[in-house]
Amino acid sequence: MDRTSSAAAPTTRRGRPPRSALAVGLAGALVAGLVGAAPASAERPGGRGGAPVPLPPRAPVAVGTGGAVSSVDPYATQIGLAVLADGGTAVDAAVATAAALGVTEPYSAGVGGGGFLVHYDAETGDVTAYDSRETAPASFTEDVFLVDDGAPLPFRDVVSSGLSVGVPGTAALWERLAETEGTRPLAELLAPARDLARRGFVVDETFAEQTAANAERFSLFPATAEVFLPGGEVPEPGDVFRNPGLARAYDEISRRGTQTLYDGRMGRAVVRAARYPRTAPGVEVFPGQITAADLAAYEVLEPEPVRSDYRGLEVVGMPVPSSGGTTVAEALNLLEAYDDLTGEQLADVPEDAYLHRFAEATATAFADRNRYVGDVPGVPVEELVSQGFADERACGLFDPDVAAARPIPFGSPDGDYATCDAAAGVQEAPRDDHGTTHLTVADAGGDVVAYTLTIEQTGGSGITVPGYGFLLNNELTDFSFAPTTPGVPDPNLPGPGKRPRSSMAPTVVLQDGVAVGGLGSPGGSTIITTVAQVLTGYVDRGLPLVDAIAAPRVSSRNGATTTVEPAVADGPLGEALRARGHALSTSSEIGAATAVRLLPGGRFEAAAETVRRGGGDAGVVDPG
Ligand code: GLU
Secondary structure, eight states, X not given: OOSSOOOOOOOOSSSOOOGGGSOOOHHHHHHHTTTTOOSSOSSOTTOOOSSOBOOOOOOSXXXXXXXXXXXXXXXXXXXXXXXXXXXXXXXXXXXXHHHHHHHHSTTTOSTTSEEEEEEEOTTTOOEEEEEEOOBOOTTXXXXXXXXXXXXXXXXXXXXXXXXXXXXXXXXXXXXXXXXXXXXXXXXXXXXXXXXXXXXXXXXXXXXXXXXXXXXXXXXXXHHHHHHHSGGGSOOOTTOEEOOHHHHHHHHHHHHHOTHHHHHSHXXXXXHHHHHSOOOOXXXXXXXXXXXXXXXXXXXXXXXXXXXXXXXXXXXXXXXXXXXXXXXXXXXXXXXXXXXXXXXXXXXXXXXXHHHHHHXXXXXXXXXXXXXHOSSSTTOOHHHHTOHHHHHHHHHHHOOSSSOOOSSOOBOOOSSOOSSOOOOOBOOOOOOOOOOEEEEEEEETTSOEEEEEEEOSSTTTTSOBOTTTOOBOOOGGGGSOSSOSSTTSOXXXXXXXXXXXXXXXXXXXXXXXXXXXXXXXOOSTTHHHHHHHHHHHHHHTSOOOHHHHHHSXXXXXXXXXXXXXXXXXXXXXXXXXXXXXXXXXXXXXXXXXXEEEEEEGGXXXXXXXXSSGGGOOEEEXXXXX
């Protein structure tokens, strides 16, 4: 994302520096002891296996050499850094970091879920997008979430049920990466996380809060309560949390490959847990529909990434079934169009005008996303991300002084942009939920990985696979249960083998074909606005990366209100937005971004949240 620099000098990307040659930092050293551990433990699976791993300190920003990792969690970041210090690549470190997040952030990530990853390969200059989104079972139909009279099933009841569980893709992606782009076996990349699960980690505020918020739901499912409410209690900050079942799951994948999940013992346990969830006495939930055949049919896909230009940078993101790439790109294109319309650059306008423009751009992009993007054939991706379409949308709608009435109509991405926008129709904004995590990694050779993974809501379906310590996703609730607007086609209705539309937006930024950074965030549909806001904060508003992440967030997604954080709502910026006609609603926190930047001379900057979710952890291999 550096506007002026070139990428890190290529060094010994595929070579392995000697283990001790690179510093990992003091905090990392505690965790680094986990890296290089024997991949298949001699201990009895599920055994306690040693003293708990102390909680490393966290930092929101780090600058140095040797590579960089940023995630929401210090254990995960330090494990990723240790892999880099050990000579691993960005892909290796991303898998190890994600596996660690499966341990310490089990309500947001893990082998029971899915995700999207974008990888820039410095050797070839190629960017590859990986889609490990959960899929619907073959039995799914358009009306699977409707009752006989055509009304949708109650959303909350579907969330905590087997019916919401899609075929998970995360483990398949890790294996694909280890076998293709990675430089070491999956077992080696899982070992640090496996040992962390077995030895135990120190509970922080976020883990304790998320467990407490889910305690009622978790107690519906005895296998979940057993793991996540040990002794019937919510763990407190400072407690040690062990997950021997998850250690066993990682061990089993290490020994047998993901075949155990897609066509073996673990898979049978997943299918049983989703189809016949064991519930507490008197509790009934919708049964799931996934089968062994659905698991066996699962595939990681490699769709063409979405590419667009923004202020001389190339922004590369995730295509369908995520709406992340197209919607971020359209919003950025709209902001450029507003510059032309008004004759005033985004960089030069006052903060309230910036946020107004930003809200108008994202709401307009969401109007088109809601109408056109989903796992259906013929999504007009090229048109949605074209500057011509954005110019047409801007000149039909944008007023620097007044917010357009919501919902903003969708446009016609038809390739004919000679005139100003004529509204093509209106689609209501769909429902929205949160529970995900994002990590960003860069290695000494200049590779960058942006990886967003999820189990959908915080705590997923609430169903833990007995004996394996991981939660199953509720991703299928990302489908529209019923057409969003009567008479308007909805590309996100359920269907057999379909992948629900996502908002995940792992993003890599290139300059002259070379990666200069990467970023992403959790937050459901606010992911898109968070990624776009961090980019504009850095690129246009001149904020240092960590400040662009910390800046108070505004998220306008074409609903009745624009969601803002309290720092906006309660101050002069909120007043100025209201004066332009924005109806504001407040959310205590939007997103939890991480980013890395490649600086000249082989240096890196990693940045994370300062406050949100208790603060993230940004690190570099050698801060010297
Ligand atoms: N399931 C959501 C999506 O794919 C992500 C949820 C979240 O980020 O919290 O867009």
